[in-house]
Amino acid sequence: MLRDIINGLYYIHHSDVRLHGNLTSETCLVDERWQIITKSSVWDLDNRKERAEEILYMVKKGGSAPFRPELTLGENLDVNPAMLHLVRDCWSENPSERPSVESIRSLLRSMNSGRSDNLMDHVFNMLENYAGSLEEEVEARTRELTEEKKKSDVLLYRMLPRQVADKLKLGQSVEPEMYDNVSIFFSDVVKFTNLAAKCTPLQVVNLLNDLYSIFDGIIDEHDVYKVETIGDGYLCVSGLPHRNGNEHIKEISLMSIAFLASLQSFRVPHLPKERINLRIGIHTGSCVAGVVGMTMPRYCLFGDTVNTASRMESNGKPGHIHLSTEANRLLTMMDPQFKTECRGEVIIKGKGVMETYWLLGEKGSEQDSFSIPSPPPIIETSIDRS
Helix, strand or coil, rough: HHHHHHHHHHHHHCCCCCEEEECCCCCCCCCHHCCCCCCCCCCCHHHHCCCCHHHHHHHHHHHCCCCCCCCCCCCCCCCCCHHHHHHHCCCCHHHHHCCHHHHHHHHHHHHCCCCCHHHHHHHHHHHHHHHHHHHHHHHHHHHHHHHHHHHHHHHHHHHCCCCHHHHCCCCCCCCCCEEEEEEEEEEECCCCHHHCCCCCCHHHHHHHHHHHHHHHHHCCCCCCCEEEECCEEEEEECCCCCCCCCHHHHHHHHHHHHHHHHHHCCCCCCCCCCCEEEEEEEEEEEEEEEEEECCCCEEEEEEEHHHHHHHHHHHHCCEEEEEEEHHHHHHHHCCCCCCEEEEEEEEECCCCCEEEEEEECCCCCCCCCCCCCCCCCCCCCCCCCC
16 A cells, blocks of 8 residues: 555656645545554554644644654564654655655665565465465365265276266166176075084175175176175176177186186185085076166166076086086087086976086186086085075
């Protein structure tokens, strides 16, 4: 404000007018904002003995010791001492002793070196600095938001297929879709009930988490989608939602072989003598896939192919991969390197008599065929999954 006042006087003194005329309280508006040195009442009328009329009289009287306001600074005010001396010089009763407007302007510039000479420039600089800091803050918040969005997307893509999740994020409905040819995998931990009886609930959870974490890593290496796990049951599919021609049976077969191979080194931490074994069933056919539910939506499979794959698992043997006729036919047609063996005719609940096969391994692997540990003699009982 002082700079603007001095600039105004400087303009008048260097214009054709040259003089500012009669600057009195009758011709000028003076409010509380001109008190820029002490930021308090100029004459401190509330704490003075003199009345306003007396103060006016003493100011007009002048003299060798003119009556002037006190320049007392508060503790929190930071004012250049040179500014106080300049103000007192301007209050001199003798006009010849007062500094010229050029001197005042020069002194103010030296006191405010590094600052803008214009109030509006100063305001604009403050706004630019604020806008710059605000832009940096917005950019930082945007980066944080982007990182959190990536984390939520990763979690969502683990729960639902990517193309399905993307539609749901856009608010679009996901219609059920028919797939003509897919391969479905079911597995079950053999004698899991007996094993769980020897464990605490927490140990059961940790056991399944360790086991399925290994399986999840194997799935990532194949074109297979994990549908769900229910207790010790594991359901996977290949050929949907990403259609891969007839490669689905090969992907599912390789994954199944890798599952059994991983069990050879898997140990139950609290039961080191116990061994985990799987019963695996695979069937090839058509099915329908779609999202069910709004709260905690699930990507589910429907159709006779799902039921048949479940029957292949429940009527299989521990440590073996049980194939339906359709799955065996497509597998041997797609890749003759896979070694299968006819099991013969088996009575399947709800299906009648079916000819099924064992998948023994892949001839082109390091071993001539996958070595499946022979299970101890057991009495086979079919599990009703209807």
